[in-house]
Amino acid sequence: MNVIEVRGVTKKFGNFTALNNINLTVGEGEIYGFIGPNGAGKSTTIRILLGMLKATDGKATIFGKDVWKDAVEIHKRISYVPGDVNLWPTLTGGEVIDILLKLRGNGNSNKRDELLERFDLDPTKKCRAYSKGNRQKVALVAALAQDADLYIFDEPTSGLDPLMERIFQEYVRELSQEGKTVFLSSHILSEVEKLCDKVAIIRQGEIIEEGTLKEMRHLTRMNVIVQTKEPIDGLKEMDGIHHLEKRDKEWHFQVDADKMGSVITHISEFGIIHLESLPPTLEDLFMGFYEGSVLSENKRGNR
Template sequence: MEKVVELSGVQKSFGKVRALKDVSFTVNAGEVVGFIGPNGAGKSTTIRTLLGIIKRDSGNATIFNMDVWKQSLDIHKRISYVPGDVSLWGNLTGGEIIDLFIKLHGNGNKAKRDNLIKRFELDPRKKAKSYSKGNRQKVGLIAALSVESDLYIFDEPTSGLDPLMEAVFQEEVARIKQAGKAILLSSHILSEVERLADKVVIIRNGEIVEIGTLDALRHLTRTTITIETEGDVAVMADLDGVHDFNQTDHHAIFSVDNAFINSILLVATKLGVRRFEAVPPTLEDLFMRHYEG
């Protein structure tokens, strides 16, 4: 796959504070990469480094095989970026601002702009100073999605949007992914990342702690089992890999390390299974694995 974004060993310090420590990951064409971590983990610093807003101390960072600091102007011609809190010119209308952003980018589509304004239910005639946070986000999203870019960088893009508008955004992400574009999505809404991302990058204290597809990362945490049997289900409580076992009569709920699922199934079949459900770990489970405590 064509590498659109590539970071290798990127480090950045602000005084004595090391904001980024050996950050390395890639974003390929036609791929959505979910970039997650709490406030202060280094997400925004990484994104600002990619945008050429701040200069890295060491390591390599390229977009379209161009250096993000030295060739930022050429890179910006081919990317769209939406921050988590869009700042607008208060005395301009939403429509005027969208048109200005499109003109600055130089690769806009008027029909697409009009369709997005309708889908996001934005009144483009109102002045920006009257907009709520959600409507300011809509202006940024409409402008970014109205132009043809090869890379889309979204930093908390749906902040302030209601669930219906989040759904519109997700549909647009699916569309640009299908068109072979690369997307870096930083979000606190883990369900959104789980729904959209092909690959997840988890950052903690400036370091990448996990990276891979959701399926590849699921082995890092436990599957939740719900089972009802004809025989005494209590015998499963002492099996290897079983945790947090709770039983009510012939019904039990417990978690199990994925390496032991096969042995759990072998025992279950001997008990006469009436009901069996296995729920794989969610992205939230993976996230909390690194942050709780």
């Protein structure tokens, strides 16, 4: 059974359409990446999943239950870290963690202390004195110290340093090994790339792609660096080549995945000395979508 299912969810705030007919499917045990630029609708989607916002249209379920009607029931098995962590300024970090754990009722005190140590967080400080990163750590410790079936993280590492980011990633992998499901929203692409089995890309309230990273790469361009004995002619005129650039003796360009063969055939005529071809990073994917219509062009090309 799928842990999260979102079918045709639309959310309007007055005349503004924050989410337009989105669909998501997260299977049990998956680490699911949800990426998009700021303001794309990531947090709105998460708040619908948490039953805080009511979808204008469509249906969303978690564990097969309705996210709006059965919110409290669902939340007994969920752990969540918000994107913008605001804490109660007069309480200490330690007190906040205890209060939050009490609300769920199944916090693990040993795990709490271990997490505090791993994340190097001083629990005796008042929350108003914490930096953004430390506030985020408080929320992370509270979320990770409790046992849940689904973990939802909204840009969990945006304030953390690389060392802490790595610790977070280790915990997420641990969760995944235990068979837990993780829903991770982010605009930090390397993170999603490192952790996630599946990703969905959201932009301006619409899911523009959902699938495994492998599938997505297939749809887009490869980065190619090539050096030949004789100068290459005719690259500019070839179909499917983008961002062509000559640096010293090397040519750098991107090529649509389905045009790779013909491009290689063409350049091999000039005597290849050095050829590098790199799969697109998520960043490239993302920028491609962001710039506009790469994907839809490719899709049309494929079909």
